[in-house]
Amino acid sequence: MEKRKVYFDHNATTPLHPEVKKTMIEMMDVFGNPSSLHGFGRVARGYVEEARAKVADFIGADPEEIMFVGSGSEANNTVLSILTNQCRQCNFDCRSGRGLITTTIEHPCILEASKCLFERGVDVSYIEVDQYGKVDMDQIRESVTPGTGLVSVMMANNEIGTIQDIRTIVELVHEKGALFHTDAVQAVGKIPVNVKDLDVDFLTLSGHKIYGPKGIGALYVRKGAPFCPLIRGGHQEKGRRAGTENTIGIVGIGKAIEMRSREMDPEEKRLLGLKQKLREGIEQSIPDIRFVGHPTDCLPGTLNVSFDGAEGEAIILYLDLEGIAVSTGSACASGSLDPSHVILATGLPAECAHGSIRISLGRDNTAEDIEYMLEVLPAVIDRIRAMSTVYARRT
């Protein structure tokens, strides 16, 4: 088979949708400051509000419940920071507790922000997950108390794709009077998400995971939910996030969401089909592997697989030489000594985490890409295992 360039890393980032690119290029001529009262400003304001309406509509929110931010990480940090940023200027309801509960498999931006809150005196606890990456409901029941201010649980995991039962968790959390936030960066645009059905108080989404631009995210803040800005000093976004609006990015994320609303449903079935083919192909051609993540409650395009005796960085670099892009939970790739915290949280031993790769499919992937992968991957794994100290080949 001919060598191809295959991008299987859509959970890291996605290429711009051609329609998004077109819209953004046009937007480059709209230079007005949306805060200006004159015509130039009003034109820009119109585009920003149109984008806000599209984002709101897609997740079942009202436009005024959507604020634009610089990234998913910023949105997550903003929500967590309300636990310590309380001041007279903000309307955070101090009657609810200040404790934070989150999970062991969150994105680093939640985990690091949690650590920081802990250092500042906030009571932080972490809910564990089962072997499929599902959070332990009993632990949530026990942990959420009247002292809990906020619970943050990611909707779909970036590394293993496991989708949480957010609606059930929200009920448990609201029963105790705490607020609920979900990092839905990997979920929105891949699976149906409706903030009213889920009854969440805060929800994070990002542009570049859904064929939109980088440097733009959005935060849903339920009407009436307490809030406190992370970035102060301007009236933009109703005083909730200072800084002149990133108009091109905002229009980009608006268009990206619009395209998702048209393409998501048919794509979900297509990706599930491709993933199934990939999964079966790997199972048939490579022994001693294990798939990580939930077998059904999983993002349609995400497949995490661990190969006994093979180290992840070596796998991704040999695949890279063949033109295939995937990512790994191995420590060696990240420059740290610790392998993926997500895979360890599912209870797999460290050596499995070191040997895991994440394959994340997207709208541009085809059946030929899967075939190419299935042709290249077994040879790569075989080659690495042949020089492995911990894999005895069965002949």
Added chain:
Amino acid sequence: MAQSDWLYTEKVLEHFMHPRNILMDEDGYEEDGKGITGNIKCGDQMIVVIKVDKEKGTIEDCKWKTFGCASAIASTSALSEMVKGMTLEDAYHVSAKDINKELGGLPEHKIHCSVLGDKALRAAINDYYIRNGMEDKVKLEEARIVCNCLNITDHEIEEAVLEGARTFYELQERTKIGTVCGECEDEATRLVEMYKNKHFCQV
């Protein structure tokens, strides 16, 4: 537009794509000395084996195996070429720095991967000495870590032996060595034997 450099130099890439001197299971290699270092929990493990020209005291052949990343693969591949024909003495002093130089430089956060190969080589050379009754030649590096999990060095093992530990389990009682991943058990057992011979040799 320029693509950002590959994380590794051309030389590293070359060794990564075509690793030299891999020890294959099916070859039935009969080595004169064998060294193991690292552990898979930490994401890398290395085995180096050597054949020795006993007349000349030089390394005739060197092969290796690894559970490790591209740096570990490339640096050990390079090392295995560098030491062929070297005297045991010189080979013993090949450092991570020398390997790094040979490869044209590794990224800073990857240097620890290249330490594995030369560490395993030194272990293999020591193993050769022990197998051939040349315990007196066994060189002890300054505080070489044996138990990577608990940072227990060979010096601490020697001390424990001098204080009365005669088996791995007695050593473990004193030092807690090998109670985390347990990968160092074989090496620690060998060291206990070696220090026993060194200090308490029954004539």
